Amino acid sequence: MAELQSVCDVVIFGGHGDLAFRKLMPALYHLTDTGYLNSKSRIITVTRVEMTFEDHRKLVKEKLKEFLKENVFDEAKFKVFEKQLEVVVIEFDDNSSYEGLSKLLKQEPDRERINYLSTASDFFSTICTSLNEWNLISPKSRVVLEKPIGRDLESARLINKGVLQYFDESQIYRIDHYLGKDTVQNIMALRFSNRFFMPLWDANNIDHVQITVAENVGVEGRWGYYDEYGAMRDMIQNHLMQLLCLVAMEAPCSLDADSVRDEKVKVLRSLRKMTPRDIVEKTVRAQYTKGVSDGETVPNYTDGVPNSTTETFAALRVDIDNWRWNGVPFYLR
Incomplete structure (x- = not known):
């Protein structure tokens, strides 16, 4: 049919x-x-x-x-x-x-x-x-x-x-619905179809990489869900890790799902494991307080969940130990 x-x-x-x-x-x-x-x-x-x-x-x-x-x-x-x-x-x-x-x-x-x-x-x-x-x-x-x-x-x-x-x-x-965004879908085309960028996409030419997901949408009533998961689980371990893989992976042999997944997995396996000292020095967790976003007042996170210690902001530095990215820090936030 x-x-x-x-x-x-x-x-x-x-x-x-x-x-x-x-x-x-x-x-x-x-x-x-x-x-x-x-x-x-x-x-x-x-x-x-x-x-x-x-x-x-x-x-x-x-x-x-x-x-x-x-x-x-x-x-x-x-x-x-x-x-x-x-x-x-x-x-x-x-x-x-x-x-x-x-x-x-x-x-x-x-x-x-x-x-x-x-x-x-x-x-x-x-x-x-x-x-x-x-x-x-x-x-x-x-x-x-x-x-x-x-x-x-x-x-x-x-x-x-x-x-x-x-x-x-x-x-x-x-x-991961974030992968449906136009900019995200264009990363592979930018990397592997652009003769200008392809030979420069490595540690010899890049000092560091920053991946920032800046949202203007708050919790908006999802207090129960968000307080259980927080920014690290809700954003870092899926959205930002997927973006990291797309930026850092090698060219897949084809664009079918399994081939792309295999190259992403290679990146994840190359991530340097963090020690307790690394967690202290290379990660940040915080909460947004009352402020203004797009000209509108937004509440303090703990207005909806009093005494919560769940992070609404998360950032970390990761390192990829392979030939292409050795010595290049990746900053995710």
């Missing part, structure tokens, strides 16, 4: 969260508008908050107006888009609450299903278990895991093991 003719169900767990409204719904709106998502496909929001379809429709419309670029939202196009919308209320850790989703999905049992888990990673295994118990996983099913996956190596392995009980590795997509 041709790509544009394929009809699928996109199931967004945590579909009323910040990521879903800020990134996923606008992306799906664009895909529908450009014909890359068949208009008969369904976009099923799974939320834990009781809500009627009409309230859901109004909320999606409101958020699209807020997060789409200026003058992009179009009433006529939304009339088409809203026909794809569905909403289901589920308590992720209550298996019996999946009955409504089961009835909805089994109306179209032969469709491809994309299960996008835009939730805390603590729920990943639980959601997959319930999908399996309600017979909602087929060879055509996919599962998307949004970063961060776990709090540390042990929990990440446990989550992956739980998901792999029900999905084959080829059905699992571990997503």
